[in-house]
Amino acid sequence: xxxxxxxxSDGTGITAETIGHSVLTQFDDVQFDTYRIPxxxxxxxxxxxxxxIKTLYAQTGARPIVxxxxxxxxxxxxxxxxxxxxxxxxxxxxEPLENELGVKRKLSIGKAHGLVNFAEYEARINATNYALxxxxxxxxxxxxxxxxxxxxxxSGKTPTCLYMALHFGVKAANYPLTDExxxxxxxxxxxxxxxxxxxxxxIDANRLAQVREARKPNSRYATLAQCRWELDQADxxxxxxxxxxxxxxxxxxxxxxxxxxSSLGIxxxxx
Amino acid sequence: xxxxxxxxSDGTGITAETIGHSVLTQFDDVQFDTYRIPxxxxxxxxxxxxxxIKTLYAQTGARPIVxxxxxxxxxxxxxxxxxxxxxxxxxxxxEPLENELGVKRKLSIGKAHGLVNFAEYEARINATNYALxxxxxxxxxxxxxxxxxxxxxxSGKTPTCLYMALHFGVKAANYPLTDExxxxxxxxxxxxxxxxxxxxxxIDANRLAQVREARKPNSRYATLAQCRWELDQADxxxxxxxxxxxxxxxxxxxxxxxxxxSSLGIxxxxx
Numbered sequence: 001x002x003x004x005x006x007x008x009s010d011g012t013g014i015t016a017e018t019i020g021h022s023v024l025t026q027f028d029d030v031q032f033d034t035y036r037i038p039x040x041x042x043x044x045x046x047x048x049x050x051x052x053i054k055t056l057y058a059q060t061g062a063r064p065i066v067x068x069x070x071x072x073x074x075x076x077x078x079x080x081x082x083x084x085x086x087x088x089x090x091x092x093x094x095e096p097l098e099n100e101l102g103v104k105r106k107l108s109i110g111k112a113h114g115l116v117n118f119a120e121y122e123a124r125i126n127a128t129n130y131a132l133x134x135x136x137x138x139x140x141x142x143x144x145x146x147x148x149x150x151x152x153x154x155s156g157k158t159p160t161c162l163y164m165a166l167h168f169g170v171k172a173a174n175y176p177l178t179d180e181x182x183x184x185x186x187x188x189x190x191x192x193x194x195x196x197x198x199x200x201x202x203i204d205a206n207r208l209a210q211v212r213e214a215r216k217p218n219s220r221y222a223t224l225a226q227c228r229w230e231l232d233q234a235d236x237x238x239x240x241x242x243x244x245x246x247x248x249x250x251x252x253x254x255x256x257x258x259x260x261x262s263s264l265g266i267x268x269x270x271x
Numbered sequence: 272x273x274x275x276x277x278x279x280s281d282g283t284g285i286t287a288e289t290i291g292h293s294v295l296t297q298f299d300d301v302q303f304d305t306y307r308i309p310x311x312x313x314x315x316x317x318x319x320x321x322x323x324i325k326t327l328y329a330q331t332g333a334r335p336i337v338x339x340x341x342x343x344x345x346x347x348x349x350x351x352x353x354x355x356x357x358x359x360x361x362x363x364x365x366e367p368l369e370n371e372l373g374v375k376r377k378l379s380i381g382k383a384h385g386l387v388n389f390a391e392y393e394a395r396i397n398a399t400n401y402a403l404x405x406x407x408x409x410x411x412x413x414x415x416x417x418x419x420x421x422x423x424x425x426s427g428k429t430p431t432c433l434y435m436a437l438h439f440g441v442k443a444a445n446y447p448l449t450d451e452x453x454x455x456x457x458x459x460x461x462x463x464x465x466x467x468x469x470x471x472x473x474i475d476a477n478r479l480a481q482v483r484e485a486r487k488p489n490s491r492y493a494t495l496a497q498c499r500w501e502l503d504q505a506d507x508x509x510x511x512x513x514x515x516x517x518x519x520x521x522x523x524x525x526x527x528x529x530x531x532x533s534s535l536g537i538x539x540x541x542x
Contacts, residue, residue, distance in 0.1 A: 001372070001374075003372065011526070012525045012526055012528075012529040013529060014289065014525055014529075014541065015289050015290055015292075015293040017541045018285065018286050018289040018290070018383075018541075019286055019289070019290050019360060021286075021383055021540075021541070022286040022340065022360075022361070022383035023361055023364050023365070023368065025379070025383055026342070026361070026365070026376035026377055026378075026379065027368065027372060027374060027376055027377070028377060028379075029374055030372055030374065034540055035538065036529075036532075036533075036538065036541070038529045038530075038533060039529075039530070039533075063371070065368070065371065069293065071297070085367065085368075085371050087364050087367070087368075089290065089293075090293070090294055090297070091363075092362075092363040093294050093358050094294070094297070096356065096358070097294065097298065097336075097356075097358075100334065100336065100356050101272070101274065101298060101301055103272075103298060103300055103301065105297035105298055106297055106298070106299060107297075108296070108297065108299075112289075112292055112293035112296050113523055113525040113526065114522075114523055114525075114526060121523060124430075124524075125430055125524075128429070128430045128433065129429075132403075132429070158399070158400075158403070159395075159396055159399045159437065162399065162433055162437065163437060166430065166433065166434060166437065166524075251385075252384060252385055252392060253395075253396075253437070254283045254285055254384035254385075255282070255283055255384065255385060257283075258283040258284060258285075258307075258309045258310075259309075259310075262307075262309060262310075267306065267307065269292075269305055270285065270288045270289075270292070270307070
């Protein structure tokens with residue numbers, strides 16, 4: 001079975017798509033074709049969206065589903081005239097919240113992922129620059145780091161650092177364990193002062209060899225033997241030094257990031 | 272007025288926080304203290320969450336609000352015993368969807384931001400590596416690029432590329448316009464074959480000078496005159512070459528990314 005989903009928003013559509021995706025993963029027998037219609041902030045844009053929905057309805061013969069985060073009720077009404085099944089994301093929560101808080105909500109559109117708080121936004125961008133300049137041992141001055149990821153090459157450190165920086169404004173550096181570090185089985189001296197901010201990433205040897213092979217085909221670096229040795233030594237080092245760590249093989253960067261922040265007690269707001 | 276919000280999930284908590292944040296921005300007279308409790312996937316974890324909620328309720332005297340994306344109804348019931356105002360994110364949508372689709376949802380937890388589709392996940396990570404290796408003119412081979420951002424130094428190209436890569440699996444390169452390009456007022460030859468994939472970023476001169484000053488204090492690069500000249504020339508070049516562009520000064524990377532993907536007709540699913 002195939003069905004069509006439209007994510008419609010007066011802003012970026014990120015909220016609509018996030019919740020829509022979460023709900024739809026609970027219906028995995030159905031194949032969903034998804035379309036994003038962002039910045040629907042006028043009657044004209046809403047009418048254009050209705051036309052797209054109606055066209056697809058006619059083409060497929062199946063009623064489309066609209067996940068709607070448009071805040072202006074007049075625009076939502078226009079969207080509903082498409083005949084789609086409307087899933088209004090905010091509607092169920094507004095009344096209970098208004099009652100609980102004793103204030104009326106404000107109809108300000110596109111705020112959730114807009115540039116509302118400039119200082120917070122700047123912190124994200126600065127954290128992203130920090131992650132880029134403190135990636136892969138490029139800069140060993142970790143005084144400002146909120147977290148320093150430690151692991152062998154290609155264990156997932158860089159994307160995880162970028163994710164935590166972009167979405168939590170966390171200054172995340174990463175240090176790649178070298179063969180020398182792994183032979184000594186000692187925490188590199190430059191990391192010792194920051195022990196409380198260290199977090200280790202590991203990965204299955206087969207997966208690591210596969211990733212490295214794609215990057216440097218036929219290299220010693222990509223052999224299973226080399227990957228196994230590095231990972232064994234790294235695991236030993238992290239255990240001995242009592243550094244928290246996790247295996248990234250079956251874990252998304254969102255899950256890794258979430259676990260690291262919990263583990264280190266970093267309770268920053270997500271953007 | 273201050274109120275406490277708990278984002279509680281059996282996975283990362285990203286969906287809960289995304290929708291909670293969107294709803295709460297509509298109540299901007301209230302100050303919200305937010306706490307994230309991810310990976311609540313057992314009665315034990317749910318009981319621990321209840322204890323935290325009750326403790327805060329007792330301390331503040333104000334009823335906490337729980338934004339809940341835990342899928343197992345038994346765990347949600349435990350959470351509700353905290354006495355908090357429960358906002359169950361999925362509840363309102365499940366029944367209408369089950370009726371529309373004619374199938375029952377499956378109670379599989381933590382899927383929304385977990386590692387479900389390995390090929391999709393790999394595409395995101397590869398796109399992130401692509402953005403890093405094609406950043407700031409580091410590599411001019413744009414054959415595989417889905418989009419190439421063009422603009423003066425510090426106009427917002429790098430964070431936007433990383434965002435599009437991480438969340439849409441889009442291969443985003445960026446090319447910094449040099450003084451030479453800006454003097455010639457010609458599209459650099461290496462970009463000509465990829466004209467349809469170009470997108471320009473601009474920024475207000477005052478803001479650019481401020482950002483550059485933070486990076487290279489007292490440099491010619493950071494003077495308002497230099498920023499104005501570069502931006503004027505870049506705007507002229509982009510207009511003359513008919514390349515779509517936007518001003519990033521008051522625009523978040525989520526908004527910039529969303530507009531670029533719409534403009535270039537890239538309809539990839541968001542992760």
